[in-house]
Amino acid sequence: MERRKLLKLITAGGAALGLGALASACGNKTPKPTIDLSDPTVGKMTYRTNPRNGDKISLLGYGCMRFPTIGDDKSAIDEEISQILVDEAIRRGVNYFDTAWPYHGGNSEIFIGKALKKYPRNSFYLASKFPTMKEPTYEEGIEIFNKQLEKCQVEYFDYYMLHALKSLDQFKKVYEENRVLDYLIEQKKAGKIRNLGWSFHGDKELFEYVLAKDVDWDFLLVQINYVDWIFGPERRFDGVNGEVPDAKWMYDKLAERNIPIVVMEPLLGGQLAKATPEAAGILKASRPEDPPARWAFRFVGSLPNVLTVLSGMTYMEHLVENARTFSPLDPVTESEKQVLENAARAMRETHTIPCTACRYCMPCPYGIDIPGIFSYYNKCAKEANIPKSAKDPDYERARRAFLVGYDRAISDLRQADKCIACKQCIPLCPQMIKIPEEMLRIAKLSESLR
Ligand code: SF4
Ligand code: SF4
Known part of the structure; x- marks a missing residue:
């Protein structure tokens, strides 16, 4: 890119385009982040204790599906920059890292294994997930699980999930008929999985079916954000696979059973970070210094049964902002809950599509972005x-x-x-x-x- 155009981006349009556009303008490489060594919030991270085993987990967890990449290839993790982010997250007290088989086209597990290698194994908690969507046989399941340990360069996973449960038929096929669940329970007994749980995207019937199984589920990964919590899931679910549970219903069911929750998508795929002007105005009037994302994180972090809140942090500015939010957590007050309800109402009045940019649907065979x-x-x-x-x-x-x-x-x-x-x-x-x-x-x- 010509210097003149680059300067124009950095000045007038740069801020509006954001770091992603700036990165591609600079030759598709994420700019090297700087570290703020004088930040007084470092060392003040809030931790939650897992009531089942005493694990002390940072309330901010690192979602490993959105590391910076080189160019448009989402599987090409920019390892140099990502390592800086991981190191800085650890310096700021983050100790929970959540990866999965399909993230970054299979490279997330490999990268995070390398990135954490220099840290003592008992200084971090590593979570990964079994790829339900591949519908593996029992034998393929064994191969996949062992491959995951190898990719992550670990002897065991601290937290391991049946990934993205969304269909009862698929659950029965993979975990019951193909007996993959039996195999994973054996791995827990063998010490290769410390905590066994599932991540969920389905309907109430599936939720209740899996929860009622004769398995001592250690934790669950579910979507919670203040808009869905207050008003229930959006119309996207109409007619799809029966009745979809709202976040509060799931939270209460799990709290009753003393099953801790890991939260995903606290920002509703980034939508709550870019709240509508009206919602942003409502939030700003109450806490002028706080960006909308901080409200969303504080809301889920204030729920007592939440163990950690995941955020896929691509840029240092997001990591620093999120870490500050939880260092320490300033819980939402009763009067702030009313502010959030007003903001949520304003958000819901604007129809948006609940895409989280996870890219599981990509590439579209017909090239649609x-x-x-x-x-x-x-x-x-x-x-x-x-x-x-x-x-x-x-x-x-x-x-x-x-x-x-x-x-x-x-x-x-x-x-x-x-x-x-x-x-x-x-x-x-x-x-x-x-x-x-x-x-x-x-x-x-x-x-x-x-
Ligand atoms: S539309 Fe695609 S990118 Fe968006 S949430 Fe669905 S799978 Fe993910
Ligand atoms: S062509 Fe349309 S329906 Fe088919 S995969 Fe692409 S976006 Fe989906």
Whole structure:
């Protein structure tokens, strides 16, 4: 990139484009982060004690699915920068690292194994997950589990999960008919798994079925954020696999059984970090210094049965901000819960698509940039750039803003109108988003605005 263009990005547009765009402008390499050695919050991390075994776990956990990468290849982890992030997280007291078989195309386990190698094994907790979605046989299951230990360069996993349970039929096939659950229970007895649990994206029937099994579940990984907690899950789940449990229902069921919770997606796929202007205004009026993400983290961190809150931190600024939020945790007060309810209501009034940018649906065989389109749509929804009618007084401005940005953000061949509704992406989405339907809706929207 020409120096002139780069300078322009860094100055006028740089802040708005964010570090990701800046990274690609600099040749697709994430800028080397700097370390703030004078930060007084270092050393003040809040820890939760696992009531079952006394593990002292940092309330902020490192989700290992969003390390910085080199270029657009999400499997090419930028190991130099990621190691700096891991080291800084540890310096700030983070001791829980959550990876999984499919993260970064299989490279997350390899990287985090290398990154943690220099630390004593008893100084961190490593979590990984069995790839339910691959539907392995018993023999394949054995191979996968041993491969995971090898990739992570460890003798045991501290926390190990049946990954992304979302279908009762699939659960029965993999864990009952193929007897993978028996095998994992044997590994727990053998000391290769210290805590056995599951991560969940399904309906109430599946939740209750798995919970009722004759297994001493040690913990669960579930999605909790203040918007879903207050208003229940969004319409994305309508008609999909029966009734979807809301976060509070799951939390109460687990608390009753004294099963600790690890929280994923506390920011609702980043949406609560970029709250709508109205919601952000409500939060700011109460705590002017706090960004919206801090409210979301404080909310889930204040729930007593939560062991740790995962965040996939790509940039040093996110890591530092999140670590400060929990160093120490300032729990939400009763009056702040009312503020959050008002902000949640404002968020819900703006329709956004609950895509978490996990990229499980990628690559789309027809080249559609699924997370890119959803991210762009959500940005426009929050900035009021989606006109509802041509009679809208703001129609012309919003129309132009939507179309100009859309063509810039998503290349023509990757836009929603190129989706042929093959439906291959549907079973891959843990958020159960009806992707082809949303693509059709966005394609119609952009067509009507042109
Ligand atoms: S339904 Fe559309 S977005 Fe999904 S895989 Fe098929 S073409 Fe891609
Ligand atoms: S559409 Fe679903 S699978 Fe694809 S990135 Fe978003 S949340 Fe992940």
